[in-house]
Amino acid sequence: MEWKWNTIIEPFKIKTVEPLGITTREERAKALEQAHYNLFNIKAEKVLVDLLTDSGTGAMSAAQWGGVMNGDESYAGARSYYNFEREIKDLTGFEEVIPVHQGRAAEKILFGVVAGKGKCIISNSHFDTTRANVEFTGAEAMDFPVKEALNFDKPAPFKGNADVAAMEKFIKEKGAKNIPLCVMTVTNNSLGGQPVSMENLKAVRALCDKYGIPMFLDCARFAENAYFIKLREKGYAQCPVREIAEQMFELADGAWMSSKKDALVNIGGFLAMNNKEWSAKARQMLILTEGFNTYGGLAGRDLEAIAIGLREVLDENYLQYRIRSTAYLGEGLLRHGVPIINPPGGHGVYVNAKKFLPHIKPQNFPAQSLACALYLEGGIRGVEIGTLMFGRRDAKGVFQAAPMELVRLAIPRRVYTQSHIDYVIEVFGWLAKRAKQIKGLDVVEAPAILPHFTAKLKPAK
Numbered sequence: 503m504e505w506k507w508n509t510i511i512e513p514f515k516i517k518t519v520e521p522l523g524i525t526t527r528e529e530r531a532k533a534l535e536q537a538h539y540n541l542f543n544i545k546a547e548k549v550l551v552d553l554l555t556d557s558g559t560g561a562m563s564a565a566q567w568g569g570v571m572n573g574d575e576s577y578a579g580a581r582s583y584y585n586f587e588r589e590i591k592d593l594t595g596f597e598e599v600i601p602v603h604q605g606r607a608a609e610k611i612l613f614g615v616v617a618g619k620g621k622c623i624i625s626n627s628h629f630d631t632t633r634a635n636v637e638f639t640g641a642e643a644m645d646f647p648v649k650e651a652l653n654f655d656k657p658a659p660f661k662g663n664a665d666v667a668a669m670e671k672f673i674k675e676k677g678a679k680n681i682p683l684c685v686m687t688v689t690n691n692s693l694g695g696q697p698v699s700m701e702n703l704k705a706v707r708a709l710c711d712k713y714g715i716p717m718f719l720d721c722a723r724f725a726e727n728a729y730f731i732k733l734r735e736k737g738y739a740q741c742p743v744r745e746i747a748e749q750m751f752e753l754a755d756g757a758w759m760s761s762k763k764d765a766l767v768n769i770g771g772f773l774a775m776n777n778k779e780w781s782a783k784a785r786q787m788l789i790l791t792e793g794f795n796t797y798g799g800l801a802g803r804d805l806e807a808i809a810i811g812l813r814e815v816l817d818e819n820y821l822q823y824r825i826r827s828t829a830y831l832g833e834g835l836l837r838h839g840v841p842i843i844n845p846p847g848g849h850g851v852y853v854n855a856k857k858f859l860p861h862i863k864p865q866n867f868p869a870q871s872l873a874c875a876l877y878l879e880g881g882i883r884g885v886e887i888g889t890l891m892f893g894r895r896d897a898k899g900v901f902q903a904a905p906m907e908l909v910r911l912a913i914p915r916r917v918y919t920q921s922h923i924d925y926v927i928e929v930f931g932w933l934a935k936r937a938k939q940i941k942g943l944d945v946v947e948a949p950a951i952l953p954h955f956t957a958k959l960k961p962a963k
Contacts, residue, residue, distance in 0.1 A: 510826055510920050513819040517564065523547045523881065530878050538958035539874050539943055541883050550881030551922050553911040556849045557722075558604075558762035558769055560915030563814055566766065566807045573803030578794055582802035582809075586772075589809040593744075594751040596774035598781035600788055601798030601805065605722055605760025608773040609635040611791070612718075612758060615783045616682040617641035624672065624715075625685040626664035626706075627651075627692040630891055632685065632720060634952050644672060651693045652905070654843045654854050659734040661843070662690030662727075663702040666709055678713035687720040688727040688750065692887065694908070695723070695828075695847020697730035700738070700749065707753045716777070719757040724750060725764045726848030729821040744816045756780075763849065766811035766915055770804045824848070827923065828913055834927030838934045843908070850912035853930075855888065859940055864889050864903030866942025866962045870954075872933075873909050875940045880929030884909045890945075891954040 525533070525548050537543035541554065552559065562570075574581040587599045602608045609632050617623060619640030628636065628643045636643040646665045650658040664686065673681060686706060690696045710717040728746040732738050738746055751757060756775030761767050775781055785795055792799035814820065825848060832846030841854040855862075855869035862868040869888035876882045888907035895901055911926065933940070941961055948957035 510823065510830060512916070512919060513817075513823050514563070514916060522551075523549045525550070525881055527878065530881060534874055534878060538946065538960070539870070540954075540957055540959060541873055541877060541885065542955055544877065544883060548881075549877075549883045551918065551926055552883050553850065553913060553926070554883045554885050556763060556912040556914050557760060558767070559917065560762075560766050560768070561917050562766060562768070562807060563810070563916075565814070566810045569806035569810045570803040573801060573806045575802045577797065579796055580802045580805070582805040583796035585809045586805040589812050590772055590774055593747065593812060594757060594774050595748070596751070596756060596776055598775050598778065600773040600781065600784055600795070601800055602758075602771045602773060602788070602792050603769060603799035604762060605720075605758060605771045606631040606635060607792055607799065608758035608760075608771050610638075611784050611787045612683075612773055612780075613639050613641065614787055615780050620680060622672075622676055622681050623683050623685060624669055624681055625687060626662060626698060627687055627690050628685065629687060629691045629720070630887075630952060630954070632687070638951070645692075646672070647690070647693055651690070651696065654694075654852075654857075655841065657845045659697075659845075660699040660702060660730075661693060661696035662688065662698040664698070664706050666702070666705045669706070670709055670713075673709075673713050673715070678715055681713075681715050684710050684715050684717045685720055686717060686754070689723045689730070689848050691723070691849075693906075694843035694852040695726075695849045695910075696843070697727045697734070697848065699735050700731050700746070701735065703750060703753050716755040717753070718775070719750065719754045720759075721751075721757045722760040722763040723849055724757075724759070725815040725821060726824065728816075729818070729825055730848065733825070743818055743821060747816065761808045761811070763915075764811075764815045765808045766815055767804065767807045770800050770808045772798075772808075824915065827920070830920070831911065831913070831923050831926065834923070835930050838927070838931040840930050840934055850910050852887070853884075853909040853911065854907070855886075855909050856907035858934075858937055859907075861938060862940070862942040864893075864907065865901060866944065867907075867959070868942065869907040869909050870959065871940055871942050874943070875933060876909070876929065879933060880925070882911075882926055882929060884911045886910075886954060890948075890957060890959075891952075 617639040621641040651661040761770040841857040843852040869886040892904035946958040
């Protein structure tokens with residue numbers, strides 16, 4: 503019998519290193535004040551462990567850096583584009599492949615083509631930029647997560663699933679003609695990086711077929727989702743992850759990807775589909791806003807790195823390490839009594855700040871307050887997914903708090919080791935003993951669209 507070791511071994515060697523931002527508590531307090539208590543305004547050089555996002559923050563492999571050197575920088579018809587296109591076609595099966603500089607560019611183009619005033623986009627859950635790009639067209643973004651997704655404490659294998667019955671009820675009420683698209687986000691980022699089952703994808707596909715609604719995947723973390731299906735869904739344990747991923751794409755009419763996640767690169771993305779009418783319109787917008795069809799705002803070297811990364815991410819040794827590392831962080835926080843979305847997701851751990859800081863009212867942003875405290879005490883940067891990000895005022899101007907207050911600890915790919923994660927766990931253990939001392943925040947100013955990126959705050963009185 504082969505022994506199962508407890509130590510998590512990174513399935514790679516480290517060839518290049520970068521110094522961390524080691525600061526004192528006094529320096530961090532000053533940095534927070536100068537940043538108006540918005541962690542997006544903190545200089546990276548003053549961050550010790552940066553868990554703000556897993557988007558574009560990963561480490562590229564030696565093979566990817568080799569691809570960078572081979573990048574063809576021709577403006578039109580570059581060899582690197584055709585390598586990129588071939589890899590995406592082979593994986594997804596979609597014939598129309600449109601390069602973009604990152605995921606939100608694909609969203610901007612796609613919803614500019616299909617959405618608009620009076621329309622609704624339905625989803626298991628839209629993420630922040632997706633929702634903003636839908637709403638920018640005048641359309642409405644509607645989420646239909648399963649009920650267990652909102653029970654953060656009770657584990658369930660596929661909390662990223664869509665509530666198909668609720669979706670169908672809405673389609674009947676709104677009218678299918680007013681719903682140009684269904685989006686399945688895999689994994690479900692807004693609700694904890696939770697996976698979507700193949701069974702649920704098939705059920706949503708059948709629903710969309712019934713009402714003539716196209717289904718697209720927001721597939722930024724498709725490989726992590728496929729690996730969860732292999733681990734948790736009956737009938738897939740012996741199926742290679744690539745085959746699972748291909749089955750996911752077969753169920754969709756199109757997809758877009760921020761390649762800064764599961765393609766293991768620092769910039770890039772794509773929009774892919776089979777609808778030639780939509781594609782033609784999208785390419786017109788691409789040339790207007792991003793660049794020519796064969797580069798789409800990217801350098802040839804970026805296209806090469808993406809093509810290689812899409813192969814590397816499906817290495818099951820890597821995925822085993824990736825998912826196990828995230829679970830290790832979640833298990834460590836739970837030992838200190840820190841409430842999280844359980845089980846941990848694929849790309850990060852989400853702390854339930856509403857439960858961790860019940861003394862802070864929603865209008866004083868408990869999740870943002872916790873994120874600031876985490877930086878102040880440990881130099882660790884996370885991101886708020888709560889009322890600062892998703893809070894709204896209704897038609898009468900009454901403040902509406904977000905239904906959840908989460909701090910996402912997104913783990914960059916192939917960057918931190920187990921000792922870095924142990925440090926994060928230790929800092930949270932310290933905070934857990936002093937949670938009542940953490941104070942709330944007030945907004946000084948914030949824009950109407952995506953306020954969390956640029957809002958200014960101050961300590962509440």
